[in-house]
Amino acid sequence: MTSSSVTSIHSRDNAFVKDLRRLAQDSTAYRKQGRVWLEGDHLCRAALARGQRAAIAVYSESFWPQAQMEYAQAAPKTIVLADALWADISGLESPAHMGFVVELPQAPALQPGVATVVLDRLQDAGNVGSILRSASAFGFGQIAALKGTAALWAPKVLRAGMGAHFALRLVEGLALEDLDGLGVPLLATSSHEGEFLHRAALPWPCAWTLGHEGQGVSEALEARARQRIRIAQPGGEESLNVGAAAAICLHASAAARDLAQGT
Amino acid sequence: MTSSSVTSIHSRDNAFVKDLRRLAQDSTAYRKQGRVWLEGDHLCRAALARGQRAAIAVYSESFWPQAQMEYAQAAPKTIVLADALWADISGLESPAHMGFVVELPQAPALQPGVATVVLDRLQDAGNVGSILRSASAFGFGQIAALKGTAALWAPKVLRAGMGAHFALRLVEGLALEDLDGLGVPLLATSSHEGEFLHRAALPWPCAWTLGHEGQGVSEALEARARQRIRIAQPGGEESLNVGAAAAICLHASAAARDLAQGT
Structure with a gap:
């Protein structure tokens, strides 16, 4: 052999x-x-x-x-x-x-019209990998990483992503203005403002934005969002882990899509 | 000073x-x-x-x-x-x-009738900490860790839990039979079988079970569950990260409870 x-x-x-x-x-x-x-x-x-x-x-x-x-x-x-x-x-x-x-695949350009996850300066490799995995599971096709986000192809991100890298279009090093080319509504996750996720009507395709572990989504990015969405936390915690928040939001989009198709 | x-x-x-x-x-x-x-x-x-x-x-x-x-x-x-x-x-x-x-708080006994998260031999400290954080955020009051689960008060779990330890009743080293005392319906997460989460009617209070990173929930534990629930993954991935899966399920319980109260 x-x-x-x-x-x-x-x-x-x-x-x-x-x-x-x-x-x-x-x-x-x-x-x-x-x-x-x-x-x-x-x-x-x-x-x-x-x-x-x-x-x-x-x-x-x-x-x-x-x-x-x-x-x-x-x-x-x-x-x-x-x-x-x-x-x-x-x-x-x-x-x-x-x-x-x-x-390493050739660095692709952002593809318009595709369901996307925008990463705004996320730092932790485990979080980034977990989000890629969730994105792939819930039918998102593209990751748009803004400048300052952890390197997407780093070994720790690859491990946490468990193969999701190879099912996604990964675009790194973007400036805020580059997102104008997405052509799908931006949804910003927020810890204190906006509509509750479980009561919101979610557009599809869309681009979910997830922010820095400590600071959340930047104000400049939030200002570009069509909707601000928050996750109800009846237990009173102030912040979920960002990987957990991402999983909840991306799943909600997939569920809403399925329910819309089924009825 | x-x-x-x-x-x-x-x-x-x-x-x-x-x-x-x-x-x-x-x-x-x-x-x-x-x-x-x-x-x-x-x-x-x-x-x-x-x-x-x-x-x-x-x-x-x-x-x-x-x-x-x-x-x-x-x-x-x-x-x-x-x-x-x-x-x-x-x-x-x-x-x-x-x-x-x-x-270290005195090891408590399981409290019946409380919304609970059952951990079935989870290994990764980051996953366990993230699940504790989600449990606390979504109004679950108790963690029931079966024998073979990572030590709940380990430094890495404490770091990932970000204070959730101090808002939860944490019971470790349990045998399967100990869960009989919970007095709330067990919901088993499954990757291939059962009702889809976003279409399921969820009881409250309940006990969500989350399983080993590689093997999932054991058959013996699954057999004790009232419902098996799976998360729809239109992207075709076979397995979410267990911390992501937990966040989605626990949030779904909190959302269902809120919607039931609001209508």
Whole structure:
């Protein structure tokens, strides 16, 4: 099952190992290298299931025998790393020491008329990944990340996104004015103002905006929104986790759409 | 503003420092010590805002001058740690080097008739904390954690919970049979079966069950549920993040309750 392109590496100073270490540990290294690092069995399978192809498959030496059975021909190039090097690169305690290097898709432009999630300076990689996952689940096709948002293809975002990256159009580094091209109504989540989500009529397609973990959606962005929407919190908490708020809003759009179609 | 109970510590081998290091780094040390560690400004303020009292306030030497203004008399005992010791204890990059040691509440028994969230072997501290936060926001009063669930008072869960711990009744280490005492209908979240959430009539009070990140709710627990409920995912994803799923379900209960009252 092995092909002629299998390379074993034992040196920390190998150029590929250095690049891979940067990809795995530096959240914006993908921009320089033009490729991303998917680590672990679950994430790699999710990417394959969405038709994504690996450029390079990377396995630890001790995982390599199993990899030859489970991942035969997963990529045109295979690299087998000495176990000691693996520990040096990976931050995961995954039992399967494997990962794929994938070519970063060409940065797309915003597509008008598409149901979109706008990220306004979100900081936490876990939150961003979880929102991408919810967006994909609820039929949103595009993510518009404003400048100051965490890097969308960072390894931690990829892990939390669990493959959603490969089902979405991801546009980064946008200015506020770029959103004018969306052509769908902006809905701003607010903690204190606007209509309650569960009583609101929601347009489709739309663009939900989600704001910075501490500061929420900026005033300038809120001013561009057609509706401000808040989530009723009878328990009296002042702020949900933004990933939780996103899930609730995006689901509400999908539910409203389904109910409108069904009646 | 300083009181007579201020102690400075410079030694790594000091008994309090050793205990604090365990509390901060070992997710179950609170069970032995009978107290928990709240680290960082935001979390400590959230606990104070819910009427929680600190047993010991801990500050780094360099934060101490500011602490005397901002946290005067926050606790009967104050400990000032040499900056080098702080780095040794803390995993956070928070600018405010401060935290509270708080007495762990007596482990309560399950209270019947209360809206509850049942956690079935959830593993990820961030997910558990986010669910506690959503539970508190949406008017659930009690968390029932089955054996095998992440420790509820672990530092990472406390951070993600953002004070929700102090607004909830938290019961840990339960067996399946213990849930018989809840006296409210169990609703099981399911990824493939049951009624769609947005079309379901939801009872109140109820107990939502949320399952293990990989395996979901166990069959034995599902068998005890009155209803199985699933979240429509028109985008075709197979699994939402469990914190996202929880937020959607708990919000749906709160919304249904509000709509029933309003009409």
